[in-house]
Amino acid sequence: MTRWKEISGANERTTEMEPIGVIDIGSNSVRLVVYEGAVRALTPVFNEKVLCGLGRSVATTGSLGPESVERALEALARFRVIAHILSVKNIQVIATAAVRDAKDGQDFIDEGERILGQPIEVLSGEKEARLAAQGIMMGFVDDDGIAGDLGGGSLELVDLARDRLKEAATLPLGGLRLIDTTGNKIERAPAIIDGALASLPWLSNGSGRTFYAVGGTWRALAKLHMDQIRYPLHVMQGYKLSAREALDLCEQFRKAKKLSDIPNVGSVARARREVLPFGALVLERLIKQMQPRQIVFSVFGIREGLIYGLLPPHEQMRDPLLSFCEDYATLRARSVEHAWELCRWTDRIFADPALEETQEERRLRYAACLLSDVGWRAHPDYRGEQSVNTIAHAGLGGVDHQGRIFLALSVFHRHETSDGNGEQLSERLRSLVSKRVQRRARIIGAALRAAHMLSIGMAGIIDQTPLTHEDGMLVLSIPPPYAALDGERLRRRFAVLAELVGKKPKIRISG
Incomplete structure (x- = not known):
């Protein structure tokens, strides 16, 4: 217990x-x-x-x-x-x-x-489909699209819109079933797949939306794609392909004379390889039928959906990302209360209209604050590197890869400002996100560095040291009891933060 x-x-x-x-x-x-x-x-x-x-x-x-x-x-x-x-x-x-x-x-x-x-x-086919839908609800926020859970015996398809199940069906299109039905002759499979999909006219509702791909066979396809392009983030949850990229991946199996001709196929577990061509074909026919905008892979399936159904409504309504970050901070940070104080403290930075952030960006900032101190036990020379690895590859739900990289970079910059042990990895991750995301990560990392210089990671300090924007200056107010915390290192860190937000730094001892 x-x-x-x-x-x-x-x-x-x-x-x-x-x-x-x-x-x-x-x-x-x-x-x-x-x-x-x-x-x-x-x-x-x-x-x-x-x-x-x-x-x-x-x-x-x-x-x-x-x-x-x-x-x-x-x-x-x-x-x-x-x-x-x-x-x-x-x-x-x-x-x-x-x-x-x-x-x-x-x-x-x-x-x-x-x-x-x-x-x-x-499970009945209907309940299996419902649990697959709940699995997507467990792992994503604002889910909107069609989810498909491909198993060995069947394919469950569900139409989801903001945690509401609109349509559901189960089809006999599992990888092992197709191998059995066709006598392992893949050229016989397209007619079987297309015939089954034709029974679901509502699949056309997937046009321009997301297709959530669930199941071990499709996750193996995603892993194969990661290996082929040398993707630096080895996390399956939330891995995303455009419809065109997914079709190109699937077509490799249809065009290959033998499985070994496909680049990096050896990285897939041997027991899983036999169903890959059939799983790729099912995905290809689905994409052509639905015309989705993108394919997003999920590690959350019927098992997680089963647990989701056992949760009380108030627990289901919690944000999966912030829930994880809060729980992790409770276990690993020096003070989870301080982590929440950082959320409020950094609110003041983004009160400036020039730094306006979206609701999703604010949510990710809060997650970064909650995770900012989880690497404190590591050696100081390696805190940035270890934090990048830990956060980038953590079992996070409710966040895509762009958000995951933002969190890792934010906490990296909280520990390191320039070349460090984790710089090579952080550079590879930076190449996957926009300049705006990189800039926000640097700003939040700098804010966290300055805040920790004041608070020493303990609660009850930075709530008394507010930030304000005044006439082109970023002002940090420190009450007299903590005036001695002002010093060279704090001023240096605060100046970096002010420069990143386009302001001049000012530290004021306020009565």
């Missing part, structure tokens, strides 16, 4: 978090994920999958393969012991298309329930 403290402004609450586990018996893999607790910003503490291929022959034989069943049941036995070791009392167990469609599916469920000592819920 984890002692968990959350502070947001003046509100404080302490709760006991119980770990929660999900066992997902899919058509291709059987997976156990244990989360620290059922909260808005999920933190996995254990994640293991076994590629069993339960759905490999269901389409042609109607049955689960005996070898696949044996592997799956062995995985369930192992997962029960792991859950016991991790003191997980609340485990949700779900099974999807393969078990749902197989004539011996109930026999498998009976044996699985005996091994686990608890019930297994076989």
